[in-house]
Amino acid sequence: MCAKKAVGVLGATGSVGQRFILLLADHPDFELKFLGASPRSAGKKYIDAVNWKQTELLPEFAKDIVVSECKASAFKDCAVVFSGLDAEYAGPIEKEFKDAGLAVVSNAKNYRRESDVPLVVPIVNPEHLEIVGQKLETAKKAGAAKPGFIVCISNCSTAGLVAPLKPLVDSFGPIDLLTTTTLQAISGAGFSPGVSGIDVLDNIVPYIGGEEDKMEWETKKILAPLSADKSTVSLLSDDEMKVSAQCNRVAVSDGHTECISLRFKNQPPPSLEQVKQSMRDYVCDASKLGCHSAPKQTIHVLEQNDRPQPRLDRNRDNGYGVSVGRVREDPVLDYKMVVLSHNTVIGAAGAGILIAEILLAKNYI
Numbered sequence: 001m002c003a004k005k006a007v008g009v010l011g012a013t014g015s016v017g018q019r020f021i022l023l024l025a026d027h028p029d030f031e032l033k034f035l036g037a038s039p040r041s042a043g044k045k046y047i048d049a050v051n052w053k054q055t056e057l058l059p060e061f062a063k064d065i066v067v068s069e070c071k072a073s074a075f076k077d078c079a080v081v082f083s084g085l086d087a088e089y090a091g092p093i094e095k096e097f098k099d100a101g102l103a104v105v106s107n108a109k110n111y112r113r114e115s116d117v118p119l120v121v122p123i124v125n126p127e128h129l130e131i132v133g134q135k136l137e138t139a140k141k142a143g144a145a146k147p148g149f150i151v152c153i154s155n156c157s158t159a160g161l162v163a164p165l166k167p168l169v170d171s172f173g174p175i176d177l178l179t180t181t182t183l184q185a186i187s188g189a190g191f192s193p194g195v196s197g198i199d200v201l202d203n204i205v206p207y208i209g210g211e212e213d214k215m216e217w218e219t220k221k222i223l224a225p226l227s228a229d230k231s232t233v234s235l236l237s238d239d240e241m242k243v244s245a246q247c248n249r250v251a252v253s254d255g256h257t258e259c260i261s262l263r264f265k266n267q268p269p270p271s272l273e274q275v276k277q278s279m280r281d282y283v284c285d286a287s288k289l290g291c292h293s294a295p296k297q298t299i300h301v302l303e304q305n306d307r308p309q310p311r312l313d314r315n316r317d318n319g320y321g322v323s324v325g326r327v328r329e330d331p332v333l334d335y336k337m338v339v340l341s342h343n344t345v346i347g348a349a350g351a352g353i354l355i356a357e358i359l360l361a362k363n364y365i
């Protein structure tokens with residue numbers, strides 16, 4: 001058996017960082033050895049730096065790791081560095097890591113729109129990681145050192161949205177109109193400071209800053225093809241796909257729910273049963289590659305009228321699977337459905353780990 005690869009987590013004390021700690025405990029490929037956070041936390045043992053908010057106990061292995069400042073020199077032995085950094089600080093830090101030759105898999109939004117940075121939902125578009133393959137190949141041919149790179153994970157609501165779309169587009173061609181209304185968990189807002197109790201208790205907040213715009217353009221990057229030379233990806237045009245998102249914060253701890261409606265470009269559309277079957281049959285590439293965290297069932301199509309529900313369905317396939325229910329005809333567009341995804345697993349930390357497992361399977365790290 002090969003030795004485990006050393007990995008690090010930046011932003012290790014936050015909502016996403018804490019999920020990384022849980023998901024990397026006892027991982028067969030990766031050993032979490034290095035943790036980074038703000039100067040407020042640096043120099044402290046993790047157990048003293050973190051305000052642990054998960055329902056699972058803090059894993060033993062992490063308690064005594066001393067948190068570092070987010071400097072590349074402290075993470076130089078990492079095969080991959082996961083970032084759960086506050087986006088206000090992530091930009092220059094992640095660039096410094098990439099320039100130091102490190103592989104960075106980031107949850108932050110800063111580099112998502114760059115055409116030569118893959119924006120990846122690992123159960124949907126892992127083929128965009130070929131951008132990394134091209135960079136490594138070019139450096140190798142030139143006899144240069146292995147370059148660093150950044151791979152971005154999408155916004156957590158975008159991840160849930162694109163999962164059911166992928167098999168539909170693969171089977172029935174483009175979706176030209178798409179609307180979504182989200183009901184997003186409070187863990188999505190992070191822990192510093194996070195959503196206050198008075199705002200969310202007995203309440204719904206119909207605004208999440210920047211979220212609607214991100215969902216609209218990220219969907220059009222994730223579902224777009226790579227350029228012919230596999231070095232970049234551009235957004236689908238408005239003529240190819242129009243996306244409209246409305247985002248709401250609700251009093252749920254984990255798990256983003258989305259009510260979506262869609263129209264196929266090719267008319268007449270497939271039947272309702274064909275739509276459901278294509279989602280049931282979908283096997284993501286990470287599963288085909290045998291990645292440790294890949295879901296056994298990528299999309300769970302639920303038939304009960306009152307599902308999916310966050311508390312009951314968010315942990316399907318350890319949070320790496322997506323649940324879809326209430327699939328039915330839409331009198332305005334073609335079909336509508338309700339989608340549920342775990343925002344800090346397949347929408348954030350879990351997505352990062354699955355991406356790293358794919359990078360490993362492809363010998364990119």
Ligand SMILES: NC(=O)C1=CN([C@@H]2O[C@H](COP(=O)(O)OP(=O)(O)OC[C@H]3O[C@@H](n4cnc5c(N)ncnc54)[C@H](OP(=O)(O)O)[C@@H]3O)[C@@H](O)[C@H]2O)C=CC1
Pocket residue numbers: 010011012013014015016017036037038039040041042070083084085086087089090107108109154155156187188189190191192193343344347348
């Ligand atoms: N929560 C979610 O579901 C999702 C979050 N994201 C993105 O992931 C990232 C992390 O989000 P989340 O975990 O929710 O945020 P949190 O606010 O919970 O955590 C932020 C982290 O950043 C660290 N940090 C703050 N300031 C600095 C600094 N100056 N230098 C270095 N580290 C710093 C904090 O460390 P300290 O404790 O020391 O202050 C903490 O570890 C964000 O970019 C977010 O947009 C993406 C998808 C989903």
Ligand SMILES: N[C@@H](CC(=O)OP(=O)(O)O)C(=O)O
Pocket residue numbers: 087107108109154155156157184185187188189208211214343
């Ligand atoms: N904004 C998301 C989480 C998040 O931080 O997304 P992004 O990384 O796209 O800013 C939420 O509130 O649920």
